[in-house]
Amino acid sequence: MDYLSLVWDWMVSHRDIIVIQTINGVVTGMILALIASGLTLIFGIMDVVNFAHGELFMLGAYVGVVVLATSGSFWLALVLSTLVVALLGAALQITTLRPLLGRDPLTTILATFGISLVLQNYALWQFGPVPRKIQEPFTGQFELFYLVYPWYRIVIALLSAGIIGGLYLFLKYGTYGIWIRATTQDRVMAQAMGIPVPWVHTAVFAIGAGMAAASGVLFGPLIGVNHAMGLDWVLKAFIVVVVGGMGNLGGSIAASIFVSLLEAYAAIFVSPAQAIIVSFVALILTLLFRPTGLFVPTPK
């Protein structure tokens, strides 16, 4: 009991930093959820672990940089980058993943790993090693204890939530969304009912790629845009997708916020570079005790 009251005292005296880190954690969590939901959608429907997802995120940010530099509009950059990378995703799916349909899922890991190497080095070649910056669309701030907290962070969290909500509604009520869910449940049956399964796969890959690109543009102002930024995020997204339960959309969103909060609280005590170990540990514990994922009902 003594220890508990010690912890309580500590929490009361540090409530400002706890509140700040909670908000930070939720904001990062929403961005991560945007990346991870694309990844988990792609996995759920075609058993593809997309190693190149981080690179699509990175390319999205770079397209955003380019469009922003030419047009000056952040929102145009967001929309264009999403579309361009979605098209690129569709092209990649048709050229490299479609021939691998029906082979061991592990070969798709290899193919997408190859894609990620190519894209990453292409970005290095095109844009050089110096990080670029995306200017945030507005610079309003509000006061939060001793900090001035930018409104933009709150807005990206809401926007991410909006995009994910849109995806959910699309999957639930849209005709094509129903096609996607049907293909996830039973590929052969869906094909028999006249759903063009190969094109559903392409579309899902494109949607996932577009969401990764959108999160790249949204997150660009908070971190520098460089060619290696995808690596860290794809690892985090993998953790989230496994902790949330592979191919489970709601689970991976909950896991994104859970893992990001854990990391944000850990960052109070250790450096952010070391805080990532907390999410590694979360993953290991999940795999040991609930290998099907934390946020799914216990399987029968």
Next chain:
Amino acid sequence: MSKTSHTGYWIAFGIVLALLIVAPLVLPEFWRRFLTEILIWGLLAMSSDILIGYTGMVSFGHSAFFGLGMYGAAAALLMVKPPNLWLAILYGLAGSAMVAGFVAYFSTRLRDIYFAITTLIFSQIFYVIIFTWTEVTGGENGLTFSRPQFGIPGLYTVPFTSETLHWFVLAVVTASYLVVRRITQSPFGMVLQSIRENEARTRAIGYPVERYKIVAVMLSGLFAGLAGVLYALQNRFAAPDFVYFLISGEAVIFNVMGGIGTLVGPFFGAAFFLLLREAFSRFFTEYYLIPVGIIFILMVIFLPQGMLGFAKRWLNR
């Protein structure tokens, strides 16, 4: 295997070994180093072939074993005076065995993609620890040290030249190859292959599949660590870059390019990859991974058996 193909194999093995022994005497310095490096990367790739080709588990975490081998060797060479070659190997193997035991215990509970992701995450844990623990590991800069002398305790010592280093690496790699080949042909290796073919049936027959998998991962990790020690000896440094998961990815690439489940394939794959890198670096400088990556993707799609599998099928036609 028939009698004739058996002798054919040993004749081919002898010829290749003889060529590799003579090579440093005729090659210029650059290509001598290059050949040594191929042998070291080939050893790393072969170690992961134990898992990919024989047990059917793709590990994306071999950089942890390789890197711990490097740092283990570095620890021995920096802490023990005078630096001792055999102690470096011992420390390196101990380091990688420790990590391999840890990784094996947890990751073998999972299969297929989940195994690949878990090994990847584990290797990243060690990367973060090594990268941020600057006081011990030198952080981003890594550690540099001088190369120990080759010595047989109590008999004589002699400093390494680039020829003798090549021969030393060749001896270690050849011995490892023969040991791994023996293991894969032993009853233990047969069980591993039956796990690859049908895990449920292997379990039903009564083999403790998990225990076999743990031993397979540890064995694979030990040889990867040995490759790390050799790499540290050749280049006289240990750096966190070599614990990063891109190295594991390269080990997998070597396997796929050369042909999985063949043990010699990974060596061909490493040679092919390094030659491609050398050739494309002339035109693309540091962006060589763009063309090499495209070639790799094409090979995944069109040559799933790798170069060796393709050659075998072509010869049999």
